[in-house]
Amino acid sequence: MTATEHVAIDAPASLEELWMPFTANKAFKQSPRLLGASHGMYYTSTDGRSILDGCAGLWCVNAGHGREPIVRAIAETAANLDFAPAFQMGHPLSFQLATEVAKLMPGDIDHVFFVNSGSEAVDSALKIVLAYWRARGQPQRVRFVGRQRGYHGVGFGGISVGGIAPNKAAFEAQLLPHVDHLPHTHGINENFHTRGQPAHGAHLADELEAIVAARGAETIAAVIVEPVAGSTGVLVPPVGYLERLRAICDRHGIVLIFDEVITGFGRLGAPFGAQKFGVMPDMMTVAKGLTNGAVPMGAVGVRHAIYETIVNATAAGIEFFHGYTYSGHPLASAAGLATLKLYRDEGLFERANDLAPYWEDAVHSLRGLPHVIDIRNIGLMAGIELEARDGKPGARGLDALIACFNAGLLVRVTADIVALSPPLIIEKGQVDHLVETLGGVLKALE
Numbered sequence: 001m002t003a004t005e006h007v008a009i010d011a012p013a014s015l016e017e018l019w020m021p022f023t024a025n026k027a028f029k030q031s032p033r034l035l036g037a038s039h040g041m042y043y044t045s046t047d048g049r050s051i052l053d054g055c056a057g058l059w060c061v062n063a064g065h066g067r068e069p070i071v072r073a074i075a076e077t078a079a080n081l082d083f084a085p086a087f088q089m090g091h092p093l094s095f096q097l098a099t100e101v102a103k104l105m106p107g108d109i110d111h112v113f114f115v116n117s118g119s120e121a122v123d124s125a126l127k128i129v130l131a132y133w134r135a136r137g138q139p140q141r142v143r144f145v146g147r148q149r150g151y152h153g154v155g156f157g158g159i160s161v162g163g164i165a166p167n168k169a170a171f172e173a174q175l176l177p178h179v180d181h182l183p184h185t186h187g188i189n190e191n192f193h194t195r196g197q198p199a200h201g202a203h204l205a206d207e208l209e210a211i212v213a214a215r216g217a218e219t220i221a222a223v224i225v226e227p228v229a230g231s232t233g234v235l236v237p238p239v240g241y242l243e244r245l246r247a248i249c250d251r252h253g254i255v256l257i258f259d260e261v262i263t264g265f266g267r268l269g270a271p272f273g274a275q276k277f278g279v280m281p282d283m284m285t286v287a288k289g290l291t292n293g294a295v296p297m298g299a300v301g302v303r304h305a306i307y308e309t310i311v312n313a314t315a316a317g318i319e320f321f322h323g324y325t326y327s328g329h330p331l332a333s334a335a336g337l338a339t340l341k342l343y344r345d346e347g348l349f350e351r352a353n354d355l356a357p358y359w360e361d362a363v364h365s366l367r368g369l370p371h372v373i374d375i376r377n378i379g380l381m382a383g384i385e386l387e388a389r390d391g392k393p394g395a396r397g398l399d400a401l402i403a404c405f406n407a408g409l410l411v412r413v414t415a416d417i418v419a420l421s422p423p424l425i426i427e428k429g430q431v432d433h434l435v436e437t438l439g440g441v442l443k444a445l446e
């Protein structure tokens with residue numbers, strides 16, 4: 001069998017024992033949606049239907065599914081070097097991957113710390129920042145600034161700096177103590193149905209000055225934002241907003257972290273949001289597209305001076321007491337190397353950039369359909385916001401997701417926002433099909 005032949009895995013005998021993440025377990029198990037194979041732009045459901053992937057799995061399969069060079073790299077590495085310890089030992093692949101990732105990251109972000117997910121990347125980044133300020137002799141810089149509607153994974157650090165109430169509700173008693181939040185940039189009336197970056201809202205970055213005034217710059221370690229907030233429904237930064245955030249951080253010596261777990265690896269038609277928007281962060285968190293989703297992996301990229309400051313603060317011995325058993329795992333590193341080569345060989349970031357105007361026209365053609373209150377897009381991502389049902393936020397969104405799945409289209413839904421982010425290999429005809437299918441679903445939706 002070649003790597004690209006795909007045989008759908010059978011449905012399991014029991015659904016009961018698995019506790020599913022971020023899922024309405026009881027409802028799902030009564031009416032499951034199971035994917036049994038993936039190839040190119042499509043999944044195959046366990047009942048044998050072809051499902052167009054409108055969200056790159058979960059924003060991660062940027063090169064499309066089942067790509068042969070990635071499959072081969074994983075298989076060969078599993079046979080040759082299944083595992084190598086990462087503490088006080090190394091293996092070539094993680095070093096090679098760090099070199100490639102550093103080449104892709106902007107400016108002097110030239111050191112890379114490997115982890116296994118976006119959540120671990122964020123919590124690692126927050127720890128790196130604290131270690132950095134301590135090494136620089138400013139240990140009182142402990143405060144983090146996140147943003148409302150930010151998603152930074154599910155670690156305690158990530159949910160603390162994140163701005164999603166339900167993700168924190170059960171854990172409020174034990175969140176990180178010194179965290180403030182900027183306002184999100186969404187909901188400005190003039191910005192509805194914007195193509196690309198909205199014109200209004202750069203001033204919202206000035207809230208950082210207010211936080212600095214209230215807390216004192218000398219207490220603030222870092223600001224963390226997603227260049228485009230993905231998980232809360234594709235919130236594109238207003239023109240000038242990120243630039244202003246950067247300028248305020250510079251004025252007060254605050255580290256700026258871009259969480260590029262979704263915006264990285266071509267999603268915006270550039271390697272990262274940093275290049276797309278021309279704004280240079282001090283640190284970046286990535287995951288997902290790093291390995292095309294094929295093996296779990298994340299990373300933190302840091303500017304030269306941050307790495308140097310931390311490692312030079314210790315005369316001898318371990319400089320940073322942090323890491324994971326699977327940091328830079330051989331299979332993940334091999335998948336990452338093959339993925340980055342595939343992105344390069346096929347020019348997928350440029351492809352996404354070229355296709356973006358077509359994508360924009362296509363998604364905005366849904367304007368005026370029932371329930372649609374806003375459409376926004378950038379690169380190869382889009383958010384279609386639906387009006388919530390009275391007293392039942394999220395119900396219409398979930399119905400849309402289920403109806404799309406039944407109609408052969410996989411979308412991601414956050415509350416009542418349909419998020420689209422197809423693999424970067426999507427063809428124009430598939431864009432048309434995606435939009436037609438979603439349009440048909442919206443017309444039929446209660």
Ligand SMILES: Cc1ncc(COP(=O)(O)O)c(C=O)c1O
Binds near residue numbers: 154
């Ligand atoms: C911006 C951002 N940060 C962090 C995460 C967490 O990543 P993971 O689910 O791999 O832990 C995500 C996941 O969607 C994300 O979008």
